[in-house]
Amino acid sequence: MRVPVLVAVTAILLSACGTTETPQAEQPNGAASGPVKVTDSRGKSVELKGAAQRVVALEWGEAEVVASLGVMPVGVADTAGYKTWDAVAPLDASVKDVGKRGEPSVDSIVALNPDVVIMAAERDSALVPQLEKYVPVVVTKSSDAARNFDRLREDVKMIAQAIGKTAEADKLLSEMDTKLADGxxxxxxxxxxxxxxxxxxxxxxxxxxxxxxxxxxxxxxxxxxxxxxxxxxxxxxxxxxxxxxxxxxxxxxxxxxxxxxxxxxxxxxxxxxxxxxxxxxxxxxxxxxxxxxxxxxxxxxxxxxxxxxxxxxxxxxx
The missing domain is CATH 3.40.50.1980 (Nitrogenase molybdenum iron protein domain)
Structure with missing residues (x-):
């Protein structure tokens, strides 16, 4: 059975305070065309050349969020497992498998020429500096039993900032809130x-x-x-x-x-x-x-x- 790695980590307050430079022309997806800065769960400011359109996601929850916001990842770890365990945001057949969630292939990831890699905090920390030699990496919190809904909102907004889908994120979270209230x-x-x-x-x-x-x-x-x-x-x-x-x-x-x-x-x-x-x-x-x-x-x-x-x-x- 595929399960997340259970590693206790110190709770970090995420900041979804991505910013852009001076106003730029709009891209087709509605995001500004200039550089984008995202502060991830490490407290690190990650700068992208623009709103990421070629995204590799190394955890299924993060892949689901990216696809839910309207950007199909170019690569996901264990695509077969994703299709079995997460049916709410299906992946296109074009999405490449980049290896196991616990042991993805750096070569496979880099070969896809991604704008950003999105991965969960509990994954092998040694992987982050390897990837950062070639591509920006945004690290999510992924789970926090002390504040999971707040953590989820922060992760979603952070990912949305990186891919230029902040309005879509607001709608996605609003739909969730409405469903829970109605339920x-x-x-x-x-x-x-x-x-x-x-x-x-x-x-x-x-x-x-x-x-x-x-x-x-x-x-x-x-x-x-x-x-x-x-x-x-x-x-x-x-x-x-x-x-x-x-x-x-x-x-x-x-x-x-x-x-x-x-x-x-x-x-x-x-x-x-x-x-x-x-x-x-x-x-x-x-x-x-x-x-x-x-x-x-x-x-x-x-x-x-x-x-x-x-x-x-x-x-x-x-």
């Missing part, structure tokens, strides 16, 4: 309903379950709809993800708890747990309050992923 109204009668969100994978013959704790993007989305995260176990400070097994789920005793889970590849909740007697006795299993998110629902994505997740929570509970 909360639709679930008003279910306010406070406890939910448990997880994904999982097989380790030998054992199913390992990864809870999405308070502060994860999915949890923030569900809480914005008026729901309450039932998982109180330990989670990491960046992604708010935990670790447990089926026995650990016996702590979820509230009969009103609803389970949502993600499995765009192997569904271990069906293949690995269906016959497990502990699993069968769990309140949300015995009461059939188990909902699988649609294939292609990326739980670490951009505003379109948030909307897609919110729609599924509302549909399941309304």
């Amino acid at each position: 909360k109204k639709a679930l008003a009668a279910k306010a406070g309903t406890p939910f448990f969100m997880a994904d999982g994978y097989l380790e030998g013959s054992t199913v390992s379950i990864r809870p999405f704790g308070k502060g994860s993007l999915v949890s923030d989305t569900a809480e914005a709809l008026g729901l309450k995260n039932a998982w109180t176990g330990q989670v990491d400070p960046q992604w708010a993800l935990g670790q447990t097994d089926v026995e650990g789920l016996t702590a979820l005793t509230d009969p009103n708890t609803v389970l949502f889970y993600s499995a765009s590849e192997e569904d271990v909740f069906t293949t690995g747990l269906a016959q497990n007697p502990v699993w069968q006795r769990l309140p949300f299993v015995s009461s059939k309050k188990v909902h699988k998110l649609e294939a292609g629902t990326w739980t670490f994505g951009g505003p379109k992923s948030v909307v897609h997740i919110a729609d599924q929570f509302v549909k399941a509970l309304a």
Whole structure:
């Protein structure tokens, strides 16, 4: 299963304060034609010759945002995985695969002659100086369990500044806010309903379950709809993800708890747990309050992923 690298990092307040030089003639996409400066999550001012049109994205959430804003990346890490796990902003067939998300190919990236490379902060820091020898690099925060919605807005606006799509970013974020507000109204009668969100994978013959704790993007989305995260176990400070097994789920005793889970590849909740007697006795299993998110629902994505997740929570509970 493809998952983000879980590295705890110090929270950095992002600044989306891109600026342009003196007024210039407009490009076809509406961006000024002069140099663009973007301050990224490192606090570094990254200068581009102009609004980037040839973009390489090394994380799926960032690739989703770029495509959502109307610029098709020229390169993305693990395009096959993206197509499996993130269906809300499809990639064109022309998008080149530049290697694994955790180990992209510098040669493949540089060969595409990009205007900018956009990558997540938790990826191999040694890669940044290698790439910066050839191309500007903008580093996003990608996740912050202390302030994930604020972090998401900052990442989106920063990316939009780099590619000259600030108006589109405002619209994208406004649509997300409207969807969450409408969803909360639709679930008003279910306010406070406890939910448990997880994904999982097989380790030998054992199913390992990864809870999405308070502060994860999915949890923030569900809480914005008026729901309450039932998982109180330990989670990491960046992604708010935990670790447990089926026995650990016996702590979820509230009969009103609803389970949502993600499995765009192997569904271990069906293949690995269906016959497990502990699993069968769990309140949300015995009461059939188990909902699988649609294939292609990326739980670490951009505003379109948030909307897609919110729609599924509302549909399941309304």
